[in-house]
Amino acid sequence: MTLPPPTTDSPRDVDVLDISDLRFPGGTSHSVAEEIQAQATAGWTTGLVHLNGPLVSKVREVNPLIRAQVRAGNARLLIGRDPVRAGVVVVRHPAVLEHAAEQLPPISTEHVVVVANAAPLDIDGHRHYTPQRVHAIALEHFGVAPVWAPIGPQVRESIREEVPAGSMLAEDWVNIIDVDAWAVTRDGWAADVAVIGRHSRNSPQKWPRDRHILEAVYPVDGSVRVAVLGGAEPAARVLGQALPDSWQVLPFGALPAKNFLAGLDFFVYYHDPQWVEAFGRTILEAMASGVPAILPPHFRELFGEAAVYAEPEDVRATIARLRADRAEWERVAERASALTRERFGREAHVQRITTFIDRPAVPDAEAPVVPVVPTSSNEADPAPVDTSSSSHRPRLLLISSNGAGMGHLTRLLSYARRAEPSLEPHVLSLSQAVGVVGSFGYPYEYLPSTGATGMAPRRWHPLFADRVSETIARIDPAVVVFDGTWPYDGIPVVRERHPGPRWVWSRRGLWRAHKNAEQLAKADWFDLVIEPGDLADPLDRGATREAPASRVGPVTLLDPTDLTGRAEAREVLGLPAEGPLALVSLGAGNINDTSGDVGAAVAALRSLGVDACVTQTQIAAASSVPDDVHVVRHFPLSRHFRAFDVAVSATGYNSFHEFLRFGVPTLFVPNTGTALDDTEARSRWAAQQGWSHELPSLTPATATPLLAELLERGPEMAARAVAADPGNGAPAAADLLVQLASQVRTS
Template sequence: MRSIDVLTVTDFRLPGGTSHSTAQELSIQKSMGLTTGLLQANSRLSSRAIPWSSVITREIDRDSVFPIIPGDHIHARLAILRHPTALLAMPDVSKSVRADNAVIVANQPAIKPNGDIEYDVDEVTAVVESRLGVTPEWAPIGPVVRESLEHIAGVASVLPYDWTNVFAYSGEPVIRTGFDSRRPQIGRHSRPQSAKWPNSRADIVSAYPVAGSYDVHILGGAKPALEIISGTPSNWTIHEFGALEPLRFLGAVDFWVYFHHSEWLEAYGRAIMEALWSGCVVILPEYLRATYGDAAVYCEPAEVRAVIGEFCTGVRDYLLQSRVGQEFAAGHSVDLHKDRLCSFMGKEEELRNDELTADGADVGGRSITPRSEQLSTSMPGRTDRFAGSGRPRALLVTSNGAGMGHLTRLLGLARAAAKDFDPIFFSMSQGLEVVGAAGFPYEYVPFNSALQTRSELWHRYFEDRLRLAVRTYKIDVIIFDGTWPYRGMLNVLKSSNLLRVWVRRAMWKPTITSEQLAKAPEFDLIIEPGEYAGEYDVGATSQDSKSVRVSPMTVISETEVLPRAEALAELGLVDDPETRYVLVTLGAGNINDLNSTLERVLSAVSRAYGWHPVLTKAPISSAQASASYTTIETFPLARYARAFEFAVAAAGYNSFAEFMDIGVPTVWIPNMSTMTDDQDARALWARDVGVGLRALESEPESIDEAVARMFDSTVRAAIRDRLASLDRSTGAHEAASLIAGAWHSHQARGRFGNRS
């Protein structure tokens, strides 16, 4: 288990103040000689897959600040967990990560101004306790958040001081010398969110005049305001978010004015601190006086011009107010963060001179792990779990499928090959957390559609990430599961001495050309996962003689499937002879509209007395579950298959292979919207040989008929008998043996991967 000083947990993708404040704390911790691990929480606060904030990645280095991969064994002296809403998505690291102390930094009130709950304090506390094995203390970011926490009964412990954001600009602030009172410059900067703007036209035009002797400067976009006031005023200058450095922008602003939505509370705005530091006179809502005191001026939106007028006429002293604000901002220096760290971990000089570990070296008063035992990178992904194993390292690369097929196949392969190889996943699948839950390290690489960037840029990005991963982890074998080998991956393969394996699923639609098969010479070994319905395969791969076919590949074996009673108990379903369950698993719903088909299936199952449908939600599903039916979200689903009398399922590779292997009578509804996978061929084969029934989305009555037939116990029994005669799925172990043999041949030819 690796010991570190600080574990920081949040969603590092978020723009704005949270990431900037986190980055400054990371910088301070580095300056103190502390080691910090970063654990990502993929929260709902980001609606799409985006990279980590650049202000975070700039702080990552080889020794002091590095990402933690789920599965790494970590012991931290202090865990700092930011943004309670994000923490609900904290990965389950309960078996591998422990902390002596934990602090939840609450950056927003727990209760909204309208009385609604922003986050459940007890729920967040329970998540952190279950993940880290320690009861956290709560640290409000300022008086507004503290007040909301103090109104909630049951908060275990709230620190007596606020965890205010550090504001650590280098050098001294520029002292103002005055402003042009004939045409004051009003400004503001914030993220382009509706909550950051007033929600009434009167408040907007009062605080940010649309006429008269004022200029208004906006950094961060003004779309929410412009939609309300219907157009861009001639005296407004608008810069989009990130277009200018804040301090450069603020240098041209005399009065920084900030009012927001009536249902928003500003906890402790970093933008406000930047405005104070720059010397602007800051004008805020009255409730923020408890946070900023004399550093700012407070009024209602309708009073802004009158307040500015008092400074223009000399009733108020502009230079004095500017200086008071700068002194307030200067008080939030690096020493603030150092002091609170020391309150948990000891005096700063003790932190700098902790006793060295047995394998550490004294470098500048701190312990540095020897370089040979580190696998670090400036991109998310660091692991020392395999240090000294002596086994070759395999990078398992999967494409961005509409379902979980590519990832699940390679997870089964990783489990089978773990005695011969050290697997590390490198995937575009947003269901990648199942890999971490299985105990394997991984890197997530967003696909082009997730990043919403140009194809050419994405290919270069992918190649750079892959090349870095190969070098950083000292990879010996690349195993790719996908239909289309990416240009960047082929470039990496050509320039390296790796064993190159392509796990290429068969059963392509007849309309798909053989163009991709021409890339076979770029690989040393091509493995074709077997198909129970292989005799119905008429696609391009059926004519290819260069691949080695194995049995169907599944993620678990039949012996790992739970007995019916245990499966029902784990799923929370009643074990009652009068109650029978039907598993409904029609796929992720990311490429086809499942609503009408799903409703048809649910109606067909529910109309029979004693029969209850149970829906599934895949880890990458974008479809919403029906609130009227029991829904389960578990992986691997096959482990619980014996809880059900029969299933209604899409005929994708995984479900088809698993249910055939386990012996689950199934109504197969092929997804006709897939690009390559010929699901209907599988469904036709199952119908024709009597190991399943087939129904079609385009023929709703066929769904009713197939489900009705499955209610008949004699039909189910006949299908089970035929399923029992099928060969078992051992493809994952067969593939692992093939790769191990290819690796030994690779070495015998004098090719030693990436660690020679």
């Protein structure tokens, strides 16, 4: 017997009631969102009841994909204790019901489905739920005995003996997917060698535990390129070594999964053999995108002919066979897409719901279609901005390229701080250090660069254009600022798609002579070019010297008034209250190797009785930290520069101007390996003016006398630099951005 669809207009009277912890960042919430869309398109109403379950420890908002369905009107979030009536109740994840059922409102229904998203026990024997207990709780709260719906064969086997006889559905409650939304056009191989990839959470059970198996399926010899989305620390522990250069690893959520899959030739997923992989939604996404999936044979029962199956020792041969026959590769990919659509498409979900309630006579053709494809960079994506009101502050989108350090990102933060409160900053960065933006309270997203993704530039530039276009459509900025020396080819594409915002190129000078001049023609892509000044401008011989631009003073994130005092700075950084201290800021190096710059600086300071402080990124993996060397971790570290008596620093734009502006006696060591930035000119100019000392490279013998002089006369030298400082150019740059935004708003 089926229950007719509810006929009242009460918002708490729905056809399908989905109960889950709606904060889940991964596959569970993605599946709920897909099912909501399928139900709405079929004409059913959907209600959502959120339970704070035991499996999400962080404070999170409702998953953004589910929020999007609610905003579109495809589902109602039912809050409070008022009664709810539903044609069928679908509980996703038994552990949520077992541990949080007391949060439920009164619910009347004739059908309850408990979807078993995972096995009751994990790989370590920890029990997440007890099926008999969940069954009893469901019967108590809903008044009807539930049916159990495992999402795959392995979960079915794991609960078979623990659920009441006759309570299990005959068919698995497989995840569903919109194949069209995930489809990717591939016009050739991703690289000169095969690119294989995997996407999963950074958990040991998600990786093979045997080194020989891991190396068989994810080669470490460079014969293929291995791309990982989700982190690979467990793999590094299994290998017992640093990950090879042929692996490109991104943290979970760093790149939209669809974009990651677009850069692969094969999706290869092998895990700990003791782990019960409940379903493998990332596999489904890969197949829907049109990339062949190579899997262990136990997945055949779930995915059938949609995937390719191989024992670990046969994976390389399988890849080589398909790589050598493009036509066969395409047949495999097409079969994967077709079978995914047939078995895991939205219609499959509609059919299983009709076993409980009648299908509406007329489907709701007007139901908004919301793509269920994660697009933002974070696991818990920020809520999309409501752009319906004309009273909000104009928004400022700041895009940083991925330089060798943090200069581009820090410069944009300098603008953002001064543009407030007139503008509302948002950051989209190619820097893996973009997380520091959160400490300033600004929304941020990460867009991996070509190097981080391992993608060829011709494939990456369309990804850049799509991602920036999506961000602009979502936040509706008045002004977009790109900071970098090489504007990406996707920018004109984005401007054509979204002609509204004004674009600004933030382009520092002091380029090496005869370098990059062809990039200056790209100024035509922008409405305004801002050039942050350089204290070494008199030695600028680069292409930007005569190029048109709105020039401002040297830009730093902080001003001298932002710095803490000496005692407070040392306390915050955990440094000794007494005695001389030096900051060594030269990039990575071995503290104990005096043949390198870092080791030579530490040795020279030690000979002078000065303790050295290094940032964590400077410590080579094999290097132990001596007792007289302190590790400092803070951003921005410049806020606490008064903790130090002297510094040994490279001459990147940020560090050069911060040390001079804030009066720190400094020995500069230019990085002669930079492609464009004329770091030698900076250190030479500062030394010529008597502001600092410089050395092209360090040895203990050459560094010691110069550091000794800085300890004695350094404050006098640094004072000359402070006196010559024209002031921070960040406020002037921010004023230009505010003026440009006001023009957009009034036009």
